[in-house]
Amino acid sequence: MINRRKFLGLSGGAAIAAGLAACTGTSSDSGSTTSTGSKELRLFTYEDNSTIDLLKEQVKKFDTQNGTTTTVDSLPGSGAAVYPDKLRTELLGGKGPDVWRIWGGQIGAPFVKAKQAMDLSTYYQKYGWDSKINPAAVEGMTFDGVKGGMPFIALGIGGWYSKAAFAKAGVTAPPKTYAELEEANAKLLKSGITPLGTGGKYGWHVMRLFEYLLETSAGPDLHDKLLTGDESWDRPEVVTAFTNFKKWQDQKWIPDGAVGLDPAEVELWYVQGKSAYTITGPWTEAQGIQAGGKKSEDFGVFEFPTDHDPLRHSGFVEGYMINAKTGNPDMAAALLDFLNQPETHKALKITASVVAGAEPDQATLPLSYEWAQGPAKKPFYTIQDQAFPKKEADQYFAIQSDVLQGKTSPADAAKKMQDVIKAMKK
Amino acid sequence: MAWVFAAPALLVYVVFLVYPALSSLWFSFTDWDGLSATYNVVGLQNYKDMPHDPVVVQAAINNLIWAVVTVVVPVVLGLTLAVVLNGKVRGKPFLRLIFYTPAVLPLVSVASIWGWLYNPQYGAINAFLRAVGLDSLAQPWLGQDSTALGATMVAAIWLRVGFPMLLYLAALQGISPDLYEAATVDGAGKWQQFWHITMPGLRPAHYVVIALSVIDSFKVFDLIYAMTYGGPGTATQVMGTWMYFNVFQYNQAGYGTAIAVVITLVAVVVSVPYVRSQTKEHAV
Numbered sequence: 001m002i003n004r005r006k007f008l009g010l011s012g013g014a015a016i017a018a019g020l021a022a023c024t025g026t027s028s029d030s031g032s033t034t035s036t037g038s039k040e041l042r043l044f045t046y047e048d049n050s051t052i053d054l055l056k057e058q059v060k061k062f063d064t065q066n067g068t069t070t071t072v073d074s075l076p077g078s079g080a081a082v083y084p085d086k087l088r089t090e091l092l093g094g095k096g097p098d099v100w101r102i103w104g105g106q107i108g109a110p111f112v113k114a115k116q117a118m119d120l121s122t123y124y125q126k127y128g129w130d131s132k133i134n135p136a137a138v139e140g141m142t143f144d145g146v147k148g149g150m151p152f153i154a155l156g157i158g159g160w161y162s163k164a165a166f167a168k169a170g171v172t173a174p175p176k177t178y179a180e181l182e183e184a185n186a187k188l189l190k191s192g193i194t195p196l197g198t199g200g201k202y203g204w205h206v207m208r209l210f211e212y213l214l215e216t217s218a219g220p221d222l223h224d225k226l227l228t229g230d231e232s233w234d235r236p237e238v239v240t241a242f243t244n245f246k247k248w249q250d251q252k253w254i255p256d257g258a259v260g261l262d263p264a265e266v267e268l269w270y271v272q273g274k275s276a277y278t279i280t281g282p283w284t285e286a287q288g289i290q291a292g293g294k295k296s297e298d299f300g301v302f303e304f305p306t307d308h309d310p311l312r313h314s315g316f317v318e319g320y321m322i323n324a325k326t327g328n329p330d331m332a333a334a335l336l337d338f339l340n341q342p343e344t345h346k347a348l349k350i351t352a353s354v355v356a357g358a359e360p361d362q363a364t365l366p367l368s369y370e371w372a373q374g375p376a377k378k379p380f381y382t383i384q385d386q387a388f389p390k391k392e393a394d395q396y397f398a399i400q401s402d403v404l405q406g407k408t409s410p411a412d413a414a415k416k417m418q419d420v421i422k423a424m425k426k
Numbered sequence: 427m428a429w430v431f432a433a434p435a436l437l438v439y440v441v442f443l444v445y446p447a448l449s450s451l452w453f454s455f456t457d458w459d460g461l462s463a464t465y466n467v468v469g470l471q472n473y474k475d476m477p478h479d480p481v482v483v484q485a486a487i488n489n490l491i492w493a494v495v496t497v498v499v500p501v502v503l504g505l506t507l508a509v510v511l512n513g514k515v516r517g518k519p520f521l522r523l524i525f526y527t528p529a530v531l532p533l534v535s536v537a538s539i540w541g542w543l544y545n546p547q548y549g550a551i552n553a554f555l556r557a558v559g560l561d562s563l564a565q566p567w568l569g570q571d572s573t574a575l576g577a578t579m580v581a582a583i584w585l586r587v588g589f590p591m592l593l594y595l596a597a598l599q600g601i602s603p604d605l606y607e608a609a610t611v612d613g614a615g616k617w618q619q620f621w622h623i624t625m626p627g628l629r630p631a632h633y634v635v636i637a638l639s640v641i642d643s644f645k646v647f648d649l650i651y652a653m654t655y656g657g658p659g660t661a662t663q664v665m666g667t668w669m670y671f672n673v674f675q676y677n678q679a680g681y682g683t684a685i686a687v688v689i690t691l692v693a694v695v696v697s698v699p700y701v702r703s704q705t706k707e708h709a710v
């Protein structure tokens with residue numbers, strides 16, 4: 001086993017090593033701090049323009065209370081496909097942020113496994129996060145037993161729809177069964193609108209549809225076992241899910257050529273009148289509907305019916321991690337605790353808080369409030385691009401892409417997916 | 427004394443190019459995940475794994491197709507445009523600007539422009555096809571394996587025509603008009619003049635244009651990344667994007683840098699004729 005420090009030491013002078021660190025992304029792994037002083041912090045996030053100012057305002061409040069100077073940097077709109085790469089590059093360059101926001105599951109896991117993120121167990125005890133934060137969310141930020149992150153939000157995915165599109169098609173109420181959903185799709189298509197706005201570029205968004213179809217055909221227990229590899233994917237329930245997936249494409253219930261469309265664009269089609277509904281989380285009310293100059297009352301939200309009890313939807317956790325090499329871990333943890341206070345969440349207009357007392361405001365975000373009062377309290381399964389490591393998630397999507405293009409039959413897709421899981425478990 | 431003068435430049439070269447390149451070579455013999463402080467030396471294993479990786483094989487084929495198409499087509503089009511614009515054409519400066527503009531656009535903008543044009547439902551290309559009654563030709567251009575690579579290559583050709591055109595235009599200025607006058611007096615037609623005066627006169631430019639285009643084609647990354655992200659599935663993966671996915675997304679930095687080493691070797695081999703020609707030229 002060789003460490004990078006030994007390699008650098010063997011191979012040249014300090015100037016050259018410094019150059020290497022800058023160019024290849026490697027750095028010596030001790031003695032490097034990310035803060036230039038004990039009162040300086042840097043927070044890295046992916047807030048977009050509609051929320052970044054709110055965050056900066058709250059961070060400024062924290063600075064005023066604690067005599068710190070915190071710089072907030074954001075990479076808006078990049079999504080889970082790009083942001084972790086930027087973060088990784090910063091960390092390898094030796095000047096990573098003290099605190100960063102990140103998704104849970106397999107997106108956050110590599111940073112904890114590589115010990116770039118600090119084990120926060122001490123701070124969980126110090127601030128009582130275990131008792132204050134939703135346990136399911138804590139689970140989403142725990143990696144092989146290590147509490148590597150502090151959950152911030154837990155988001156459930158639902159169907160967000162245009163009431164005008166439903167009314168025009170004669171769909172009087174959101175579907176309550178899978179059969180009703182298919183009927184609604186047929187009516188919507190007949191009325192001249194694409195039912196579900198989804199795009200497969202990057203893979204993850206169209207995967208929201210497949211994971212729903214898998215939950216519907218397999219049911220909660222089997223679905224969970226499939227994700228952990230405790231049951232074989234080469235089975236009828238999975239074949240049914242792939243068959244239905246293809247059906248959605250063939251029936252034109254998703255856009256023509258959905259596999260190549262950018263989800264950032266397509267997700268908003270339901271607001272723009274180009275599709276009837278989409279699969280997304282409560283952030284869409286502020287960032288999609290209201291930011292687009294539309295009124296919340298013209299839209300609605302429903303749970304995708306699975307015909308199973310419990311009715312689960314997919315979801316994911318986002319949280320914050322602390323750099324293992326930060327110059328001031330205590331202050332960084334204090335910042336995290338501050339960010340997770342109910343009043344901070346309210347000020348940040350968080351619609352899916354992990355702490356009690358920070359529900360969305362009913363007057364300004366009525367749909368998010370409606371979601372928070374009902375579906376958000378139900379159990380959810382991890383969205384599948386976070387349930388698998390990135391490589392396997394991409395292979396999974398490649399299989400889905402082949403099914404949609406008719407290159408792979410549903411039965412073969414189930415077999416191929418079992419091969420992916422088998423290789424992963426090795 | 428010569429070493430003293432060369433030292434500053436040499437130091438920068440060593441620190442910012444030679445050393446990182448050598449360390450990348452070193453990491454290609456390891457199983458480094460790209461994040462951890464430690465790794466194991468695995469010898470040539472990463473290189474041995476490559477032929478068994480179906481995506482590497484697919485990416486190499488895509489690279490080859492990309493290299494042939496995005497070198498030949500822009501060079502031929504660029505040469506044609508240069509010859510035409512070198513003659514008596516109205517609005518010559520404006521036309522030169524039009525044809526060269528794509529070359530100065532940021533690649534991400536180019537990707538966005540073509541992404542909109544290719545949109546299967548609302549894009550201009552399908553809208554045009556439907557408007558002229560060719561509905562059957564309307565395709566999800568970036569959303570199916572059969573057309574995705576070709577569609578990205580069209581964007582690349584649009585982007586790259588301006589560069590050879592500009593170099594050929596500059597080279598055409600160096601060919602004496604007397605030669606064409608003499609050829610005309612001798613009864614040579616336009617086609618004969620092109621083959622026997624223009625083409626030989628452009629020989630130095632051919633080296634530059636073709637060599638740089640080939641090297642550029644093997645480095646392709648950004649246009650593919652921005653337009654298709656290597657998809658659908660892995661249909662448009664090229665060596666550059668597959669290297670990126672392994673290093674930065676799959677935590678397989680050792681394997682990814684091995685791919686990078688292979689790309690570099692190919693680019694070096696391809697650039698040898700160009701470097702040799704330039705060296706000879708300067709030696710003369």
